Amino acid sequence: MHDDALAAARTEAPSHHWHTLSGDEVRDLLQTGPYGLSEAAARSRLARYGPNRLAPPKRRGALLRLLAQFHNILLYVMMAAALITALLGHWVDTGVLLAAVVINAIIGFIQEGRAEAALDAIRGMLSPHAMVIRDGHRREIDAADLVPGDLVALASGDRVPADLRLVSVRELRVEEAALTGESLPVEKDTVAVAADAPLGDRGGMAYSGTLVVHGQATGIVVATGSATELGRIDEMLSGIRSLATPLIRQIDRFGRVLALAITGMAAATFIIGTLWRGHAPAEMFMMVVALAASAIPEGLPAIMTVTLALGVQRMARRNAIIRHLPAVETLGSVTVICSDKTGTLTRNEMTVQRIACAGHVFDVGGIGYAPVGDIGIDGRVVDTARYPALALAIRAGVLCNDARLRREDGVWRVEGDPTEGALLVLGEKAGFTRDAGKSAWPRVDTIPFESEHRFMATHHRDADGEPWIFVKGAPERILDICASQLGHDGERALDADAWRRAATHLAAQGLRLLTLACRRAAPADGALGLADVEHGYMLLAIVGIIDPPREEAIEAVADCHRAGIRVKMITGDHAETARAIGAQLAIGAGRPALTGAEVALMDDAELRRVAMEVDVFARASPEHKLRLVQALQDDGQVVAMTGDGVNDAPALKCADVGVAMGLKGTEAAKEAADMVLADDNFATIATAVREGRAVYDNLKKFILFMLPTNGGEALVVIAAILFELTLPLTPAQVLWINMVTSSTLGLALAFEPAERNIMARRPRPPGQPLLTGFFVWRVAMVSVLMMSGALGLFLWELDRGTGIEAARTMAVNAVVAAEMFYLLNSRSIFAPVANRAGLTGNRAALLAIAACIPLQLAFTHTATMQQIFGSADLSPLEWLKVFCAGLLVFVVAELEKFALRRSGLAARVAGG
Structure with a gap:
């Protein structure tokens, strides 16, 4: 067949239909002779179909990937804040903000590079070499040189180098979990199956990237490179775009709304001040700059990063390693x-749970490989020695077995087939071991398990030197060789229908079934052969095995x-x-x-x-x-x-x-x-969800703390402009307040522990905005309280004849004092904090307040700060007034929480 005809054949029988064809049909379609392809044919096909490797995806260059990281609303907010601070000559703040922008962009750049490594990891699963038969000679070649139609030999330990249609098999078992999720190695054969058979049921196929764990086989290459099942997954993966996390989407929407609101408010204020109040444009521009500086949440990106990073650390201590920072919060919204x-x-540890004998079904306690658990009927523990069929079945399972059970560093482990390991654990629970006491019946010969005959048989001699043959295998296969059954009352004729009903009942419980039988005889010719496992056996039990939760x-x-x-x-x-x-x-x-x-x-x-x-x-x-x-x-x-x-x-x-x-x-x-x-x-995921919810709670608490702070400052400036008052806060003083609160007070909320009822709530609705109607109310209420305290105190002091510098200093300290008190309020959105736990439960909050107090004292009383910010000394009485202005916010906020709890609104708002 020419290459064009070959291509047509491959088109007619696409890769996912090779399992429906017999080996001879595949040979004919791909023109593979009994000695494999010729070297000339292999070179021709390699030129036509290309090498057996996955093509690397198209990727953006490093510079483009780096520049793309700056396309983020959070970074736009920070860059706008940096521009404003630069216009004000506040170069230290400008440098800090721009550094934060660059650091965020670098982190995003690194994370994107890690995501692309997933594709490289898939390519790393491809086998580098293959044992191919060409012109009748076996030789090892680079797996990239394999072509459709090549005849490939597989042996235990090999990684399958391409998708193969198996044509000869000897005891082949392949670990396909990476492709199918199948928990045990799959037994392979050469039988064709239906077109709609799932990947895990295609016994006549071996797929690229899977691992041969036992046996040998030969197969014809039917797909290479991107045409393999592994290649299809690679294409699926490269075509998927990662979604933005719920938090990033919320912050993006919030940032856009906030940016529009600040721009609109600043423009409206400028127009009102110049056209209505008649202020000079230059003067109004500086006022608008002060207004914008007070409204932009400079601390939001930093606090978000810190909060997420703390969540990463907490999760790492609980065995959850976060690779993508926003995933911390996303877990909380799952x-x-x-x-x-x-x-x-x-547990990924196969365990015997049921044993069906003639007349009895036994339950086996314990899970996993630890040999701890009782054998009983209807909750009553039984002595296995009083049930001959049970005792002999357990012995058969231990002796007709190639696995090993051992204890290492206090942990029980199985070497070999997990199903056979489960039988060894059952023997330990019943007091039977292969190497001690009466159980030490030496093995004389064996027939290993093969998929063709679906059983394993072993020949033993008991303590008296009498011969025994034990077999285990699929129920339908073992039933065919049995003529009798052993029950509580001795050996009787086989009731095949009863055993089939028992098998159906156990299978309906999701159990994997193994049937055990024996024959008290020696092999006919001395050596154990297939002819010795044809008839005359006594059925002992059907064992139900499962990987327990x-x-x-x-x-x-x-x-x-x-x-x-x-x-x-x-x-x-x-x-x-x-x-x-x-x-x-x-x-x-x-x-x-x-x-x-x-x-x-x-x-x-x-x-x-x-x-x-x-x-x-x-x-x-x-x-x-x-x-x-x-x-x-x-x-x-x-x-x-x-x-x-x-x-x-x-x-x-x-x-x-x-x-x-x-x-x-x-x-x-x-x-x-x-x-x-x-x-x-899986329990670690539930723990991570709890941490994720705590992270989102803390971000929400910070925003509820930050917005009234900025809102109160903005209202003070707006009120001064609208009512033609002297500006209570200068732009430099506004930046001082924001810098202090962002770097000390607000940061403390990132350390807030999770609330007790956090896992009793429903997940927040995915489309819920960051600021709900209730949050807008809380922000407005606290903003007005802060504005009232600061502006009221400022006007009162001016009316009493206090100098403008001292009055402004009191206004600044009133805002900061209100924030200190409100930080305590913000530790819980609805629960009271006017108690010992509420006031002292977060050491970081107390430390933040303790750090903020000397900063405000320095702002007020040091000559350098007075020269920079235009502040003035305050008397003890004036400090008392500042304290009362801050306390007002705390008291009213707690009363509002109390009213919400009493009315039941708190529960409804918390439930979304």
């Missing part, structure tokens, strides 16, 4: 968490539900297993699970509806996970997505918060994520 199952919600995950899911957060499980595992684990975790209990195949049949509108109704999704591919995240986001949800495989990377990048596993996660998943769990534990 409404849906989509979690992987294996190792995150579960983490105990802390059960509690964490309950915490999330109480906090109004929906938890959804999206896994590559089978539907029944997913439903069973979900029921134990209270995720989707009593509701059906949705499979990836069903998701694929839905349009976007239907998926958007179903995505909120269903909580368990099984056999999900990368496309399914990505579509589910997008459907939830289209419904207005803020989505956190967990994952560990390269198949999870697109959904992790698309989610509002991508959460990767630190212990078993691939580098591609970690680089695509915003947060990495150092302990792979």
Whole structure:
């Protein structure tokens, strides 16, 4: 077949349909002979299809990426503040603000570079070498030189170098968790399957980037480079644009509204002052500059960065590593968490939970690999020695086994197949071990497990030298070789229908099944062979095994539900297993699970509806996970997505918060994520959500503290202009107030501990503005109180004949005193602070006030400051008046909180 015909064949049978074809059909389509391709054919195809590597994405240059970081409303606000301070000659403030702008831009530049590393991590999964058969000779080549039609040999430990259609298999098991999420290595065969079979059920395929953990095989290359499943994920990932976090979107809207308000207010004030009041334009310009300086929240970007950074530190101490700073707060606004199952919600330690024998079903206590737990019936612990079938089944599971169970540093670990490890743990719980006492029945011979015959058999001799053959395998396979069963009353004829019902019942509970049987005989020819495992066996038990949920995950899911957060499980595992684990975790209990195949049949509108109704999704591919995240986001949800495989990377990048596993996660998943769990534990996510809510609370408290401060100063200036009063605050004094409060008082709120009821609230609505109607009221009320205290005191002192410098000094100190008191009010938006905990519960607030007092004393009484700012000394009586002006704000704000709590408005406002 010529290359044109080959290309046509590949078009007719696209990469996701190779699993429907037999090995011979694939050979014919790709013109692969029994000895592989010729070197000439391989060179021709390499020129046509290109190298077997993922093309690097188009990226912006470093300079463009750096300049793009300045396109941010927060940086515009800071640059505007810097311009104003420069016009006033306040060069120190100008330098600090511009430095903050540059630092923020550099941080964004570094974060963007880290995000792009996700694509590089996927490329790093590609195998560098491949064992290829060409012209009948095996040789190792660079994997980039593989072409469609090449015949590739696989062995244990190899990374699959391209997508292969397997044509010969010997005991092949492949670790596909990175692509499918399947918790155990997948047994491979050469059988064709249906076109709609999920990726994890395509036993005749081996995919690029997966790992061979056992056995050998040969396969024909059917896809290379970007045409592989790994390449498709790479293309999906490179096509996803990260969304702005809810906080950034809110701050952006808030900044735009505030910028328009300040500009409009300044323009209106300038026009009124020049045209109505007749002030000189130059004089009015300086007044407007003072007004703008008082209104611009210079401290907001700094406090936001500090608050988020403190949240990062707190989360790191709880095993949550934040890679993208705004993700700290985004966690607090999450409404849906989509979690992987294996190792995150579960322990990733297979555990025997049920043993069905003839006439009895036993429950096994304990979880994980620690051999702690009882065996019982209906809650009653039993002695295994009194149940012959149970005792012999446990012995069979321990002896017909190649795994190892050992304890290292106080932790029990399994070496080998996790399912076999579960049988060893069961033996330990029952007092059976392979190497001690009566259990030490030496192995004479073995038939290892192979996917073709679906069982393992071992030949042993007991303590009396009598021969035994034990087998374990799939229920339907073992039933075929059994003629009898062992029960409580001895050996009887096999009741195959009863065993099939028992198997169906256990499988419906999401358990993986293994059947154990034995034969008291020696191999016919001395050596154990397949002919010895054909008939005449006695069925002992069907064992139900599952990867149990983490105990802390059960509690964490309950915490999330109480906090109004929906938890959804999206896994590559089978539907029944997913439903069973979900029921134990209270995720989707009593509701059906949705499979990836069903998701694929839905349009976007239907998926958007179903995505909120269903909580368990099984056999999900990368496309399914990505579509589910997008459907939830289209419904207005803020989505956190967990994952560990390269198949999870697109959904992790698309989610509002991508959460990767630190212990078993691939580098591609970690680089695509915003947060990495150092302990792979779902409970850590719930803890991080709590911290995220605390961060948002503190940002909100700071804004409620900052805006009245700026508003009070602005109202003082506006009132002076409108009523043709002497300006109570000069531009330099306004900047002094802002500098002091931003660098000392406001910063203290970043250290505010989380409130007790923080996880009892509903998530805030994603579209909720930063300033709600209530917040506008609180800002207006406190602004008027601060303006009244400062302006009232200023006019009173002028009326008493006090000099202009002393009156202004009192006005400045009145504003700062009001802010000190209001800082204590701001520790809680609704709860009272007129108590010991409220006044002393945040040491940072007390330290901030303590630091601010000497600064104000220096502002008032030192000659240098008096010369710079036009301040004057104050008497003790004048300081008392300043104190009373500040106390007024504290008292009225606490009375307002009391009224809100009594009326029930506080609860309604807090609930959004």
